[in-house]
Amino acid sequence: MVFVSKKKQKLLDIGFKRGETSGIRWIKNKYGKDTSASTRYERLERSAFNARIHTSDNILTFRDVDGSETPVKPLRPRVNRASYVDRFRLPASWKVHPDLRTNNIYVPALLQTMMSTENRKHRLRNSKCRGDLVIDGAASIKWGFGWKERLKCTRCLYVGKHYKLFNEVTTKGKGRRSAQINIGFQIGVASTSIGNTSSRRIMNASNIIAPTPRAMQKQGNKVCAALKCMNDNSMAAVRKNLVDENAQIGQKTPLWSTLKGTRVTTTQFSTLTRHRFKPEP
Incomplete structure (x- = not known):
């Protein structure tokens, strides 16, 4: 079986006029690399790559059990994966x-x-287990300042579900949904x-894992837009009440020019940043 590429086969097919026979028409071709x-x-x-690869003259080759070379060619090694047993091994003080x-x-x-919920489920599943339920730090999910955690047993293979340990905003x-702590933090930053x-x-100096700058800026843009709308409505209500x-x-109703130099200080929100009602210096 003669190896012929598809490109060459196409050139051979169109290289003969109609009625003439190709010289390799009856030869079976094998396509591919x-x-x-x-x-x-x-x-x-x-780990397996370092244990099985033999380096000689800057050439990486596999060695068989008897030491002879094999036709297998090594590729770039993958990242080590944690075994299922290592994930649930009894954690030591230096392995937290x-x-x-x-x-x-x-x-x-x-x-x-x-x-309380996970302790009850753990006892119902394996009443003879004497292991402790600890927080699975490798599976923690961060949501700004909030966290979603799950518990796992240090002896058996019990793993609980994730629980939201923060309050969400009702929308x-x-x-x-956004966490209440994230919105409250941005309101405090704006004030x-x-x-x-x-x-x-x-927060980093206090050993608190801070949110990413992009997430904080994105949340801050939404909060500042809502605060601006609330300030507009508050100032409109103040003017309407003054007229009434x-x-x-x-x-008589005073001129609106007397309100241009006022600063927004309402019972709803008091801001120290510049906005449309604050006079220019």
């Missing part, structure tokens, strides 16, 4: 996940609900003279 059938390529994990040594923010009521739309960068430095009160006591 001209590679040796005995050569195989394997991609192992890094690094995130579990930080100061996280949880809602105590939701945390105790998770602990009518679909999709993931002070510091920004997201300074806030992240304070002046009409009741028989006084």
Whole structure:
């Protein structure tokens, strides 16, 4: 069987006029790449790669059990994967996940609900197990300042479901809902003279995992837009009430120019940043 590429076969087919016979018409062709059938390529994990690869003259080759070379060619090694047993091994003091040594923010009521529920499920599943339920730090899900955690047993293979340890904002739309702590934090940042960068430095110095700058900026844009709308409505209500009160006591309505230099200080929100009602310096 003669190897002929598809491109060459097409040129041979169109190289003869109609009525003439090609010289290789009755020869069976094999299409594909001209590679040796005995050569195989394997991609192992890094630990297996380092254990089985033999380096000689800067050439990486596999060695068989008896030490002879094999036709298998090594590829770039993969990342080591944690075995199923290692994930549920009894954690030692030096093997605790690094995130579990930080100061996280949880809602105590939701945390105790998770602990009591998972303890009950663990006893019902395996009443003879004497293991402890610990937080699976490798499976923690971060949502701004909020966290979703799950528990796992240190002896048996019990793994609980994820619980939201933060309160969400009630909305009518679909999709993931914002955490109340994230919105409240952005409201506090807008009412002070510091920004997201300074806030992240304070949290990192306090050993608190801060949200990413992009997430904080995205949440801050939404909160500031809502605050601006609320300030507009508040100022409109103040002006309307002033007109109504002046009409009741028989006084004239003052000129609107007297309100241009005022600063928004309402019972709803007090901002220190520049906005449309704050006079220019």
